[in-house]
Amino acid sequence: MxxxxxxxxxxxxxxxxxxxxxxxxxxxxxxxxxxxxxxxxxxxxxxxxxxxxxxxxxxxxxxxxxxxxxxxxxxxxxxxxxxxxxxxxxxxxxxxxxxxxxxxxxxxxxxxxxxxxxxxxxxxLGVTDVGAYFPHPVTYHPSCHGLRMLGLGDRPRRLLEAVEGLELRELPGADECCGFGGTFAVKNPDVSAAMGRDKTGNALSTGAGLLCGADNSCLMHLDGILRRTAAPMRTVHLAEVLASTREHPYAVPEAATGADTAAAAHIATESAGKIR
Known part of the structure; x- marks a missing residue:
């Protein structure tokens, strides 16, 4: 092969x-x-x-x-x-x-x-347990292309659920677009940023420190919003989660501390006034 x-x-x-x-x-x-x-x-x-x-x-x-x-x-x-x-x-x-x-x-x-x-x-390959080890709370954002055009369904979730130590937290409004959309973000920046705020607000409400996805274009958009608002969350590509093992663990950024639900709600509200 x-x-x-x-x-x-x-x-x-x-x-x-x-x-x-x-x-x-x-x-x-x-x-x-x-x-x-x-x-x-x-x-x-x-x-x-x-x-x-x-x-x-x-x-x-x-x-x-x-x-x-x-x-x-x-x-x-x-x-x-x-x-x-x-x-x-x-x-x-x-x-x-x-x-x-x-x-x-x-x-x-x-x-x-x-x-x-x-x-x-x-x-x-016919596998869902790839032998990964990732002892961190994670929430997963399914990108529009993967969800709608490719029809990935629950494949990413099944892979994440099989990772040793990983706590997968449900993302509210998971099937909603993050607002990036390539040139959409350039042509419609205000709408794009507003959609991104909604998505990061939902992600923060889970209390997880890491927002996982399978498209770095979407994650780049969302990570920018999280960084600009000093939110206690960072993004990580699914491949990096699945590649992590006990012998070669993923280096989680210091800022990915997660937040309790009250603090997350406050951060999400504050971010609405900071990202235009």
Whole structure:
């Protein structure tokens, strides 16, 4: 079984630890992971902004970079959804315009072999207990792409529930968008920030010190709000939770202390006046 890591731009540039954690986790489970250096941006920012034709060269580049691999694994629901949902659509549109037959074939081939990390673990490897150790209270935010476009369902929760020592606390309004949405946050900053405040307020109400997710784009948005309000919570990618063991534990940030419900409610209320 030939497996490649699609690390994504956000992780490569801002959160390399997530990519490293993904490799450590998979290798611990007996999977040999390659990293094709020719991979690039999947084209999601361009496509979502309406630049379909400008996205096509990136589809070709990605398909060529991952050619020959049985499975392409990514720790990002949004980028997995871009490949799985939009690559076939981009190819079909190009083919319908009388060009791009090879683009349609390449995009469809890569889409069929691309898995978000939790899908790969549960559906391909058939595991939920990955041997992780994470003795901390955690609340989990399911991102929109993973929840709605990929249909990840309870896979992330099943993986978290099997982690030794982890206390999973229910997040109120878990299925609500965090407000990031890529360019949505740029075009609608006030609405985006308000949605983020609602999400972090709900997360703080659990008293957990860590807000976990499977998309660093969402976590970046939420972590910014938490830091600006000096909240006793930080974000952590699911891959880093699952990669943590007794021998190599995750280093929890000092600020991730958690809060009792009264203090959390106060912080959530105060944050509404600090983040515009």
């Amino acid at each position: 030939r497996v490649a890591l699609f690390v994504t731009c956000v992780n490569d540039l801002l959160y390399p630890g997530t990519g490293q954690a993904t490799v450590r986790l998979l290798e611990r489970l007996g999977v040999s992971v390659d990293f094709p250096a020719a991979q690039s941006c999947c084209g999601q920012p361009q496509f979502n902004t309406g630049y379909r034709h400008e996205t096509e060269p990136l589809v070709r580049r990605m398909a060529a970079a991952f050619e020959g691999y049985d499975h392409v694994v990514t720790p990002s629901g949004s980028c997995a959804a871009m490949v799985r949902d939009n690559y076939p659509r981009i190819g079909a549109r190009a083919q319908g315009e009388g060009r791009g037959g090879e683009l349609a074939r390449a995009g469809a081939s890569l889409a069929a072999r691309t898995y978000e990390l939790t899908e790969f673990l549960v559906d391909v």
